[in-house]
Amino acid sequence: MALSQSWRRTLESLCLSFGAILAGILLFGVFCALAGTNPFAVYGSIWKAAFGTWSTFQNTLVRAAPLMLSALCTALPARLGLVIIGNEGALVVGGLAAVSMGLAMGTAFPPFIVQVGMAIAGMIMGGIWIGAAGWLRHYRGVNETISSLLLNYVAIALLNHLVGGPLRDPSSLNKPSTFPLAEVNMLGSIPGTRVHWGLLYGLIACIIAYFLMQRTTFGFAARTAGGNIRAAKIAGLPVGKLTVMICFLAGTCAGLAGMVEVAAVQGAANESLNVGYGYGGILVAFAARHNPLAAVLISLLVGGILASGGILQRAHGLPDATVLIFQGLVFLMVLYSDSLYGKFGVFKEKPIMIEPPAPPPPSPGQEPVMTV
Amino acid sequence: MSRKRILNVSRRQVIRGILATSAFGLTAKLGTACSPAGSGGTDAAAEGGASGGEPLTIGFIYVGPKDDYGYNQAHAEGAAGTASKFSWVKLVEEANVPETTAVAESMRSMIDIDGAKAIFPTSFGYFDPHILKLAEEYPDVQFFHAGGLYQEGKTPKNVGSYFGYIDEAQYIAGIVAALTSKSGKLGFVAAKPIPQVLRNVNSYTLGARSVRPDATTQVLFTGNWAEPIKEAEATNSMVDQGIDVVTCHVDSPKVVMETAEKRGIFCTGYHANQAALAPKGYLTGAEWDWTNIYSKIAEEIYAGKSLQAGTIDHILRGGLSDGFCKVSDYGPAVSAEAKAAADEAKAKLMDGSLVIYSGEVKDNKGGTVVSASEKLEQKDPKLEQMDYLVDGVLGSVGG
Numbered sequence: 001m002a003l004s005q006s007w008r009r010t011l012e013s014l015c016l017s018f019g020a021i022l023a024g025i026l027l028f029g030v031f032c033a034l035a036g037t038n039p040f041a042v043y044g045s046i047w048k049a050a051f052g053t054w055s056t057f058q059n060t061l062v063r064a065a066p067l068m069l070s071a072l073c074t075a076l077p078a079r080l081g082l083v084i085i086g087n088e089g090a091l092v093v094g095g096l097a098a099v100s101m102g103l104a105m106g107t108a109f110p111p112f113i114v115q116v117g118m119a120i121a122g123m124i125m126g127g128i129w130i131g132a133a134g135w136l137r138h139y140r141g142v143n144e145t146i147s148s149l150l151l152n153y154v155a156i157a158l159l160n161h162l163v164g165g166p167l168r169d170p171s172s173l174n175k176p177s178t179f180p181l182a183e184v185n186m187l188g189s190i191p192g193t194r195v196h197w198g199l200l201y202g203l204i205a206c207i208i209a210y211f212l213m214q215r216t217t218f219g220f221a222a223r224t225a226g227g228n229i230r231a232a233k234i235a236g237l238p239v240g241k242l243t244v245m246i247c248f249l250a251g252t253c254a255g256l257a258g259m260v261e262v263a264a265v266q267g268a269a270n271e272s273l274n275v276g277y278g279y280g281g282i283l284v285a286f287a288a289r290h291n292p293l294a295a296v297l298i299s300l301l302v303g304g305i306l307a308s309g310g311i312l313q314r315a316h317g318l319p320d321a322t323v324l325i326f327q328g329l330v331f332l333m334v335l336y337s338d339s340l341y342g343k344f345g346v347f348k349e350k351p352i353m354i355e356p357p358a359p360p361p362p363s364p365g366q367e368p369v370m371t372v
Numbered sequence: 373m374s375r376k377r378i379l380n381v382s383r384r385q386v387i388r389g390i391l392a393t394s395a396f397g398l399t400a401k402l403g404t405a406c407s408p409a410g411s412g413g414t415d416a417a418a419e420g421g422a423s424g425g426e427p428l429t430i431g432f433i434y435v436g437p438k439d440d441y442g443y444n445q446a447h448a449e450g451a452a453g454t455a456s457k458f459s460w461v462k463l464v465e466e467a468n469v470p471e472t473t474a475v476a477e478s479m480r481s482m483i484d485i486d487g488a489k490a491i492f493p494t495s496f497g498y499f500d501p502h503i504l505k506l507a508e509e510y511p512d513v514q515f516f517h518a519g520g521l522y523q524e525g526k527t528p529k530n531v532g533s534y535f536g537y538i539d540e541a542q543y544i545a546g547i548v549a550a551l552t553s554k555s556g557k558l559g560f561v562a563a564k565p566i567p568q569v570l571r572n573v574n575s576y577t578l579g580a581r582s583v584r585p586d587a588t589t590q591v592l593f594t595g596n597w598a599e600p601i602k603e604a605e606a607t608n609s610m611v612d613q614g615i616d617v618v619t620c621h622v623d624s625p626k627v628v629m630e631t632a633e634k635r636g637i638f639c640t641g642y643h644a645n646q647a648a649l650a651p652k653g654y655l656t657g658a659e660w661d662w663t664n665i666y667s668k669i670a671e672e673i674y675a676g677k678s679l680q681a682g683t684i685d686h687i688l689r690g691g692l693s694d695g696f697c698k699v700s701d702y703g704p705a706v707s708a709e710a711k712a713a714a715d716e717a718k719a720k721l722m723d724g725s726l727v728i729y730s731g732e733v734k735d736n737k738g739g740t741v742v743s744a745s746e747k748l749e750q751k752d753p754k755l756e757q758m759d760y761l762v763d764g765v766l767g768s769v770g771g
Contacts, residue, residue: 048485055484059477160595164564173757174519174566175497196473265473267501271596275470310466310478314486320437320467 012347013289020337021301024330031325037316049311050304061195064303066091068202069257070281071288071295072209073130076250077144078290079213080243081226086133086148087254088278089155090126094255095262096159097125099269100167102181102262114185119259126255127248129155134247138240144247156274163270177270187264198260202299205253209292212249222246254278283327287334302327427462428489428674430454431482433475434467435495435623436598442624442643443597447494447518449644450662454670457663461670464488471497479506483513490514490673492666507531514679516669519568522686532679534665534688536696537750539575540721541658542619543728544699544714545640546579548656549617550587551710552638559610560591561603561620561628565769567758569621572642572658574762575728576619581764583713590615591767597623607631617655629654638705645700656714657700664695691750693722735760736768 029039050060073087101121105114129151136142162168167178187197213219225232225239232239257277262269284302288294309323430451438448444467455463464486466478475498482488491513493503499520507515507528520533549558558580562569573591580587590610594602604627607618611632619640620628626649632639633650641647641657669684677683690696699718702711720726727749733742741760742748748755759769 049481056481059481062473062477173521174568176564176566261472265501270497272471272497275472306474307477310469310481311485313466314464314482 008347012341012344013294015347016337016340017294017334020333021330024326024333027329027333028326031329032316032318035318035322037318042312042316042318045311045315046304046308049308056307058193058195059307060300060303061193061199062303063306064299065196065199065202066257066261066277067280067284067299067302068206068296069198069253069260070277071284071299072205072253072281072292073126073250073278074282074285075288075290075292075295076209076213076246076253077130077134078285079219079226080222080246081229082134082137082243082247083145084130084133084148084247084250085145085282086130086151086251086278087281088274088276089148089152090129090251090254091258091261091278092152092155092159092273093129094122094126094251094258095269095273096162096167096258097255098122098259099178099181099262102185103179105185107182107184111184115187115263118185118263119256122255122259123252124255126253126258127251130251130254131244131248134243137247138243152278159269159274160271167269169268172268172270175270177268180268181263185263186267187260189264196260196264198257198264201256201260203296205256206292206296209249209253213292218242218245254281257281283331287331289338301330305330427460428670429462429464429482429487430670430673431479431486431488431491432463432465433469433478433482433491433493433495433498434465435471435497436468438465438467440624441626441629441646441649442622444494444623446644446660447492447662450660450664450666451492453663454666457667458670458674460674469495471495471502473502476502476506479503479515483510488513490516490669492516492518494518496520503531504528511680514673514684516679524686527686529680530678532684532686532688534669536660536665536694537689537691538658538660538697539571539728540691540750541697541699542572542576542642543579543582543721544718545619545656545658546576546581546589547583547714547717548702548706548710549576549619549638549640550580550584551707551713552655552705553584553587553617555614555616556584556587557613557615558587558589559607559613559615559618560589560765561606561610561618561622562591562593563597563599563622564595565593565759567756570758570761570769571755572621573765574758574760577762577764578728578733579717582717587764589765591761591765593767594622600624600627603627604631608635611635611637619657641700647700647703652703653705654700654703655706656702659698659700661695661698689751691721692718693724729755734763736763736765738763 029043032039032042049056051057070087070091073090074084077084098118098121102114102118105117130148133144133148133151136147137144163178164176168176169179189196190200213223221237222242224235225237225242229239258273261273266272280302284295284298288298305323305327312318312322313320432447432451434444434447436444439445448465451463451465455461464482469475469478475493479491479493482491493515496519499517503515503517504527507530511530513530515531517531517533519535522531522533550556560573560576562573573589577589580589590613592606594606603620603622607628608631610618617638617640618628618632620642622628625642625646629639629641629646629649633653638653638655639650640655641659643660645659646657647654672684679686692698717726727747729742729748731742731746732740732744735741761767761769
């Protein structure tokens with residue numbers, strides 16, 4: 001019974017999510033037709049640019065990589081009922097901390113140790129950043145959405161200040177940056193690809209997050225607290241600690257994304273750290289309904305959409321905002337589909353159902369005959 | 373019970389249906405995808421194999437929108453101008469590309485999918501590390517970067533750098549501004565205190581003070597390239613202080629120009645021509661003339677010259693006389709006297725008899741930055757490291 005139920009639920013989520021994406025794509029086709037281009041040619045181009053060949057699929061992966069880690073920053077606290085949107089700030093301070101650590105350690109240590117050091121620095125800093133929002137929420141009653149949003153601005157101001165002042169490399173004349181990390185300390189690409197290691201970190205983090213939330217007592221406690229905070233308190237759960245812990249973990253993910261961005265892509269911290277990966281992550285988390293595994297798929301989808309943005313401009317002469325419209329339509333449909341759960345009878349459990357005792361999957365034509 | 377059976381059957385049918393539909397959809401999609409892909413591939417191959425007589429594909433990448441009335445528009449107009457001049461230029465463009473892996477991917481697609489032979493990534497931040505990495509990977513493609521630092525022996529051979537001394541045009545604008553202003557107080561909304569920006573502020577002020585020694589320029593840094601709200605606030609506060617001509621160095625001067633017009637003061641433009649935004653108050657402006665530069669580079673590439681062979685200079689720099697920049701047509705509020713003074717200075721800058729940074733120049737803290745015997749020509753590396761504001765500028769580099 002339980003098995004069948006979860007199976008139906010999974011089918012419902014899958015159908016609704018993919019249906020929503022399809023509907024978004026169809027609507028986008030209508031938009032393209034209105035803009036005077038052939039929607040089928042546009043679909044063809046999108047496919048070609050995002051998933052068509054291994055080379056273009058790598059483009060999608062490159063763009064998806066930072067989104068996975070960043071999405072967890074919103075997805076984890078959401079299970080506790082918190083809406084955290086401080087991804088950008090945690091990412092920025094994570095990147096700053098990673099660069100500082102990388103520069104401080106220099107070449108005195110083997111590269112691997114330096115990389116680990118940078119990752120830990122980035123994660124701790126990002127964790128503290130979001131953990132602070134969680135602490136303020138639980139112990140001081142500050143709305144976590146507002147505080148994490150405002151912390152973004154603090155982080156960006158901090159970045160601008162440090163990069164323009166104390167940490168500035170005097171030779172970075174027209175684009176103020178920190179001193180560059182030593183070449184040996186840079187994270188390379190995954191062998192055989194041009195995708196940096198951030199993709200793998202993101203995947204691993206999403207899987208760990210999934211198991212943490214769904215398969216451990218810690219995750220169960222967090223979800224309970226998210227479901228009903230008073231019940232959780234009465235049950236004796238340390239809600240305050242849980243809040244801070246989950247927020248800290250969420251922040252570490254975004255901080256790690258920042259570390260990857262500086263150590264694998266930019267090589268130094270500068271204003272390019274703050275280009276909206278955090279905000280992209282919020283969208284991904286919401287579209288994935290805060291499920292870490294779904295976040296992986298949605299990241300790939302968004303990565304694909306972003307990757308196809310170029311070809312829409314180059315091959316079809318559509319304006320550069322087209323890709324945002326595409327993204328917006330898809331997300332709108334995905335969010336709208338949320339309201340359709342339970343509206344379709346096909347996915348509904350029958351109130352009375354007698355399961356066959358042994359649940360081996362019946363082969364076609366050998367349906368177990370049900371008795372009333 | 374019977375419902376359950378029906379449901380069971382229909383579930384299976386639903387799955388079969390979904391599978392069939394998706395299989396059909398997939399093949400249909402692949403079908404549509406294949407035709408443009410195939411034709412695109414052959415185009416690229418044809419272009420790649422030919423050295424002359426065939427179309428030349430050039431890629432342009434902009435960090436913001438192509439119609440920002442500013443930095444990006446100036447480059448986009450240059451690209452469009454070049455494409456309309458030569459029928460053999462095939463232009464591929466991408467706008468709003470951030471300075472991350474996104475730009476590397478855009479360049480890669482332009483090369484791999486569109487067969488671009490030369491790429492102009494126009495934002496400063498694209499250079500390190502993105503262009504440097506891609507240039508090593510694609511040694512046959514030429515990368516021309518606006519403002520980057522080419523270092524002989526260190527930068528890959530197929531990377532070139534071009535930029536203009538637009539501060540010459542700012543100098544002229546400063547003259548017009550000072551002679552039009554009633555109060556002698558000028559305003560400058562700037563993005564960041566970096567050398568490129570400081571040089572414009574200083575040249576503008578030196579131009580103004582060359583005709584009106586008591587003129588001052590109030591400078592305000594917004595901290596970032598695109599901060600429309602802060603730019604509007606800065607302009608408004610300047611008007612409230614009694615400043616009656618403003619200019620700016622931000623990515624999109626639109627907000628500054630419109631605010632100035634609304635408040636009934638004068639403005640001088642930057643990057644592109646903004647006369648349409650401020651029909652009454654627009655005096656003149658410092659504009660890029662990228663059509664000129666891009667056409668020259670495109671012709672050279674088409675003629676078989678290349679950065680790799682050294683037949684195109686790795687560092688292209690120039691000012692008014694080389695056609696890198698120009699001065700906007702004077703607006704209705706500019707007096708005949710101002711026009712004459714501006715035209716005279718322009719002629720002197722063009723023939724080289726006027727050097728903007730010739731001593732003695734003092735900074736606004738009283739120190740001497742260019743000694744009386746010094747004459748810093750435009751190409752002087754000292755000017756590329758400018759970290760001061762000249763006497764007459766109100767404000768400080770620190771913020």
